[in-house]
Amino acid sequence: MARAATTADAFNAVAEPRRRQILDALATGERSVNDLVAALDLPQPQVSKHLRVLREVGLVLVREEGRRRLYRLDGRPLKAIHDWVGRYERSWSQRFDLLDAVLADLKDEEAEPDGGTDDDE
Template sequence: MARAATTTDAFNAVAEPRRREILDALAGGELAVGDLVELLGLAQPQVSKHLRVLREVGLVDVRDDGRRRLYRVNGAPLRAVHAWVSRYERLWNERFDLVDDVLDELTQAEAQAGPDEGD
């Protein structure tokens, strides 16, 4: 067999440091490929390839702007990663159960406040 494709899911796509850097760079807002090339100091083809992987797993969206292509982050696929990792949070954070309780209370408070829970 071999390792699972990097485009299999967010877990695999994000295992590559450069791709994480790309997402971090895009966290500030839309950027063109050329911008990323400068920011990360990578060759243009490599950036395009990493973007392709990120695009295939849905971590970024593209938009055409003249002869440039503006990329944007889409965190949705990371939700699964976050969900899985969070289950282990208590293993390194003793206080987590406390936060857990608070989240519970928060949920209930919102429920009681009803749909009209303006800030």
């Protein structure tokens, strides 16, 4: 069975942890391949391979400055991921609210006096 292409969309591209590291590094500004190699302690061919995938899905833009290529983040393709996760965020918030209520009840129970029971009997 053939493996799905990692360049199909932003979801697949960011599924790879090294690509997320590259995006994190580019979130602070434009960088060259050599800057990324040094920052991430990865071999240059591996960084270049991941940059190619990120470029193909539109997450990274490149501009040439003399002989150097400078890469920068383009977050627009991340909107699809943000929108998708947003649907689940509502559910998480509701669950956390319920958990907060349970924890508050438990805390109140701990703070209440015994109700007059005598443990010495």
